[in-house]
Amino acid sequence: MHTQKTLTYILKSMYKKKFRGRFTESTVFLNDFNSKLGIRRNTFFTLMTMLENKKISTYSIIETGCSRSGMKNISGDGASTYLFDAFLDHYNGDLLSIDIDIDAANHINSSTRHATCKCNDSIAELSITKQKIDCLYLDSLDVDFFDPRQSADHALNEFKAIEKQIDSETIICIDDTPKNHNYLPPWIDEPPKEFGKQVKDIAWPTGKGATLIPYLVSAGYRVVKHEYQAILIKP
Numbered sequence: 001m002h003t004q005k006t007l008t009y010i011l012k013s014m015y016k017k018k019f020r021g022r023f024t025e026s027t028v029f030l031n032d033f034n035s036k037l038g039i040r041r042n043t044f045f046t047l048m049t050m051l052e053n054k055k056i057s058t059y060s061i062i063e064t065g066c067s068r069s070g071m072k073n074i075s076g077d078g079a080s081t082y083l084f085d086a087f088l089d090h091y092n093g094d095l096l097s098i099d100i101d102i103d104a105a106n107h108i109n110s111s112t113r114h115a116t117c118k119c120n121d122s123i124a125e126l127s128i129t130k131q132k133i134d135c136l137y138l139d140s141l142d143v144d145f146f147d148p149r150q151s152a153d154h155a156l157n158e159f160k161a162i163e164k165q166i167d168s169e170t171i172i173c174i175d176d177t178p179k180n181h182n183y184l185p186p187w188i189d190e191p192p193k194e195f196g197k198q199v200k201d202i203a204w205p206t207g208k209g210a211t212l213i214p215y216l217v218s219a220g221y222r223v224v225k226h227e228y229q230a231i232l233i234k235p
């Protein structure tokens with residue numbers, strides 16, 4: 001019985017591999033994600049395309065900050081965990097997600113097929129992570145675009161904690177890091193406005209990558225695409 005199940009699994013995987021087509025052309029991506037990704041649509045499409053162009057047999061993806069709201073807040077948070085999970089379901093591989101919130105981590109562990117969410121501070125967890133990384137997605141400490149220092153320092157320290165594991169095969173994607181005021185999210189103009197903050201008061205660069213992007217560029221990394229998210233690779 002056990003052997004028959006294993007055989008069925010192997011045959012299904014072989015069938016999937018041979019006839020799967022591209023993830024970015026799949027109904028799962030097009031119906032469940034693409035049209036709902038809002039300000040992240042172009043960059044997530046580029047990221048998924050770059051990943052699938054690698055044509056490797058097993059992907060290893062790491063993200064900091066899991067999809068705490070499930071798929072409910074896809075246009076606000078991005079639903080990265082579920083997007084990566086769907087990508088890995090189409091191809092093959094694992095997602096290591098790191099989140100400091102135990103409820104968010106538990107929810108991910110019970111609602112995804114390829115993600116393991118570790119409940120820890122992302123910098124602490126990344127510093128002990130040894131696996132190869134095809135994609136590093138940084139999206140943990142929530143950002144205040146008017147004062148991004150804490151969040152930006154956190155992203156920089158996340159990267160430094162895992163830097164020795166990064167090679168030219170790793171695609172780095174940083175969330176919530178608009179290139180300029182054209183890529184600010186629509187909710188920036190929403191209340192609360194009582195603090196008197198206006199878009200013109202934002203000092204650039206802002207966002208989670210405000211210090212990390214300059215750090216990477218000065219280390220020779222190339223910016224592949226930068227809108228609300230930034231994608232970089234090490235040449």
Ligand SMILES: C[S@@+](CC[C@H](N)C(=O)[O-])C[C@H]1O[C@@H](n2cnc3c(N)ncnc32)[C@H](O)[C@@H]1O
Pocket residue numbers: 064065066067068069077078079080081098099100101104120121122123139140141142
């Ligand atoms: C913006 S949400 C992540 C959204 C998710 N990537 C998505 O696309 O749906 C940020 C998450 O980072 C987590 N977080 C905040 N500080 C953290 C830290 N120091 N280490 C790990 N996770 C942290 C929060 O608990 C929250 O779930």
